[in-house]
Amino acid sequence: MAPRSKQLCIWLAISALVALIAIPLWGPMRIAWHCYQLHENAAREQAEVVEKLPNETFALRVIDGPHVGEVCTADTSVAIYDATEIGESLEVVYVAWKPGECELSSTVEASGWIIWFMVAVIGSILAGLIALGVTLSRSFTLPVNPKRRMRADPAEIRCHVCGEAMEEGYLPLVSAIQWREIGEPIGLPHALKGLAGTVGWRGRPRLHAFRCSACEVVSFQYGKPSDDRPGQR
Ligand SMILES: [Zn+2]
Structure with missing residues (x-):
């Protein structure tokens, strides 16, 4: 629509x-x-x-x-x-x-x-x-970008499964992203605790991401926008 x-x-x-x-x-x-x-x-x-x-x-x-x-x-x-x-x-x-x-x-x-x-x-x-x-009306018309971007040339990002170019975009989050290592108990995942920068206390977090729709693979970066770490800009 x-x-x-x-x-x-x-x-x-x-x-x-x-x-x-x-x-x-x-x-x-x-x-x-x-x-x-x-x-x-x-x-x-x-x-x-x-x-x-x-x-x-x-x-x-x-x-x-x-x-x-x-x-x-x-x-x-x-x-x-x-x-x-x-x-x-x-x-x-x-x-x-x-x-x-x-x-x-x-x-x-x-x-x-x-x-x-x-x-x-x-x-x-x-x-x-x-x-x-x-x-609601603004959310359908206002152009929005991720708060920060990965330090990478989008043209050079390749899918690690098929090796093809990936599509650049962002993930708007409605709930925190949970991370567990293989074999780790799931615990009690909830919306207010998760990977850094994915919990939406104020506003909706937007993560810079790359997608391969053929392989259904998404690569994204999490973390707080204020963190000064390599691999982001
Ligand atoms: Zn792929």
Whole structure:
């Protein structure tokens, strides 16, 4: 597949994932934000608890504010319901478009925090997807070379099996390369321990290599790029 087609596939897949997350959430989040804004921008008034109704609901009478004298009901949390006595004064938002209903200021504040938290989580997921798209897209188009090269003339490198010229390239590693002598126990090979310079703590190691595709033989050099040893440049 051509790099451009791969890029197109990557961005189509990323766009589909973004749409899969964003489209179903857009409606509910917009309504939640709209409700929060309506409550947030409404006048704050003081109301007295006149009755504790079932299901964590208060009956309140507004005692100070534009709706003084009016009675409304408000839902709350179990903790606030249990801690509040009849006759106590609470700050409420009286919602003109829902006569007889009000929201406790504490509920409005909590809803605001939940909405901002949701926006942050969804935003982070979408940003992560876009970052993944950029990384994948670059990995298919950005020309890359090995970090260092063997001190050898590529034209003179010969396959030690058939003696033919070898193709120059590099090995991008996804895991450390393990080395054992013949007969040595295998132990517990894992990705974070192996030959020097093949463990990818930061980024993916790239080893300068020569390949004979007829014999399926690869010759490569390992070691840390900072090591000043003969046989490398
Ligand atoms: Zn060969």
